[in-house]
Every structure is written in structure tokens, then in C-alpha cells.
């Protein structure tokens with residue numbers, strides 16, 4: 001099950017308490033303070049992973065807690081520090097504290113220090129001094145940082161494939177990359193995004209959009225967040241459509257309703273299923289777009305040469321952005 005948002009309670013560990021205790025030395029009735037300090041609470045790290053399914057691993061877990069530090073011991077022994085924990089999140093996750101709205105983005109596979117464990121309290125040995133040879137005081141450990149966090153995945157992608165259902169988006173992804181997205185001759189075959197790697201450029205196939213997606217029709221806007229960080233969009237328009245320009249406008253309208261800034265992204269127009277029309281018609285379709293777009297391409301997945309040309313062209317275009 002693909003999950004792209006989740007709320008978790010995450011806490012670093014509390015520091016252990018310092019204690020009041022007295023040294024036991026054979027032959028001495030009173031050998032001074034011996035209360036040790038508490039151990040430090042464990043901290044929390046975030047680790048980005050290249051796995052868009054990583055959030056679904058946490059779906060039955062609501063709480064992540066690093067270990068607390070142990071309380072101090074007698075004979076001036078400090079408590080053990082709590083172990084740190086690391087939470088794996090898909091690269092592209094945005095982690096927002098629901099109370100403060102502060103957020104942190106997981107943009108690479110570098111571990112991120114996230115929540116600090118509390119310091120341990122001081123035992124009475126710490127307070128020993130020339131004027132205070134028998135200190136009675138100790139302090140408690142400090143709480144760890146933490147709270148409730150909303151985690152939202154926004155894929156980090158070079159090229160987002162968008163278009164009506166059945167436009168051939170998943171077929172193109174599979175033809176260009178080693179992805180194995182499901183393909184079907186019916187609408188909404190793709191229910192969650194698929195990713196593929198084209199010579200190091202990440203391509204995402206987003207479930208089909210239809211007119212009215214902003215009112216929740218079809219799969220709605222649910223997956224458009226995944227193109228918010230996409231560097232470039234590829235409008236996939238099937239040559240089965242008599243009015244490809246209208247199709248393009250419909251999709252642009254839905255993008256605008258979701259987030260007008262999506263309209264600013266560089267675009268490629270890809271006419272798909274070119275085997276279904278003759279060369280003249282294809283040229284007339286391309287002409288419709290060439291007035292306003294410099295990147296107007298065509299492909300048929302049953303024509304290996306056209307797939308190869310598309311692949312070469314995309315690598316060239318993506319290399320420049």
C-alpha cells in the first residue's frame with residue numbers, strides 16, 4: 001500500500017536523573033558523596049532512503065521513542081546513555097512539527113540529526129566542593145526534544161509524466177526505463193506513482209488526471225503534490241484524441257487549480273500512440289503545439305526507433321535543466 005502522508009509522535013529520550021548516595025569505603029563510616037550523574041537520553045536521526053514505499057513501513061507505528069538515559073548509580077557511577085534511533089524516510093519527505101509548523105526536508109541519503117536527547121541530571125558527587133563536602137542535592141534529567149510530526153512525501157523527480165488516463169504514460173515509463181508499471185486498456189490503471197531511472201534522470205508516472213480532478217473526480221488531485229518538486233513536466237497526449245490542444249488545456253486547467261506555480265515549469269509535449277494516425281495528421285498535431293512550445297515530440301511504444309529517439313532527446317533536454 002502506497003502511503004505519502006503520515007502523522008507520527010517522535011521523541012528523543014529523557015536524560016536519567018542524578019542521584020544522592022554516599023561512598024562505601026571499608027573502614028570509613030563516611031567517605032563522601034557518591035551519587036553519579038544520569039545518562040543522556042538517546043537522540044533521533046532521520047535517514048533518507050531511495051524507496052518511495054518507505055512510509056508504508058511505518059503505517060502501523062504511531063510512536064517512535066529513543067531510549068531514556070539510566071539514572072546515576074552509587075560509587076560515582078554515571079547512568080548509561082540511551083541508544084539513539086534512526087527513522088528511515090523516503091527521500092523527498094517533508095517533516096513538519098504540527099505545533100510549531102517548523103519543518104525539515106529529507107533531500108538526500110545523508111543522516112540528519114533531528115531531535116536531541118535530554119541531558120542527564122547531576123548526582124550529588126558533582127556538587128562536592130571545599131565548602132560543600134556533603135552535598136544533599138541532585139538534579140533530574142532533562143526531557144528529550146519531540147512532538148507530533150506530519151510527514152509528507154513530495155517526490156524529487158526530474159521529469160513528471162502527466163496526462164489523461166489511458167494516454168500511455170506507464171507504457172512510456174516502462175519503455176524508457178526498467179520500471180514495471182502496470183499497463184491496461186482502461187482508465188486509472190495507475191493508482192499510485194511509479195518511478196523509473198533514465199540514465200540517472202528520475203521519471204515519475206503520475207496517475208491520470210481528468211477534468212474536475214480539483215473537485216475530486218477520478219483520483220482527484222491527490223498525487224499532484226508529487227510533481228510540485230519536478231523539474232520538468234511531460235504532457236502525454238494520445239493521438240487517439242481528435243483535439244489534442246483541448247486535452248492539453250484541460251490538464252493545464254487542473255494543474256492551475258491545484259497550484260498555479262505548476263504552470264511555470266518547463267514542459268515537453270509528447271504525442272503518444274503515433275502508430276494510430278498517419279504522418280500528415282501527426283505533423284498537423286505537432287504544428288498545433290509548435291507555435292508555443294519548442295519541445296514537441298512523438299512516440300509509439302511499438303516502434304523501437306521512436307522510443308530510442310525519444311530517450312536520446314529527453315537525455316539531451318534534461319541535461320540542460
Ligand SMILES: Nc1nc2c(ncn2[C@@H]2O[C@H](COP(=O)(O)OP(=O)(O)OP(=O)(O)O)[C@@H](O)[C@H]2O)c(=O)[nH]1
Pocket residue numbers: 163164165166167168169170171172182183184185186187188189190191207208209272273274275276299300301302
Ligand atoms: N497502439 C498503441 N497503444 C499504446 C501505446 N502506448 C500505450 N498503448 C496502450 O494504451 C493503453 C493505456 O496505456 P497505459 O500505459 O496503461 O496508459 P496510462 O496513461 O498509464 O493510463 P492510466 O494509468 O490509466 O492513467 C494500453 O492498452 C496500452 O497498451 C502506443 O504507443 N501505441
Ligand SMILES: [Mg+2]
Pocket residue numbers: 169170171181182183189190205207
Ligand atoms: Mg498508468
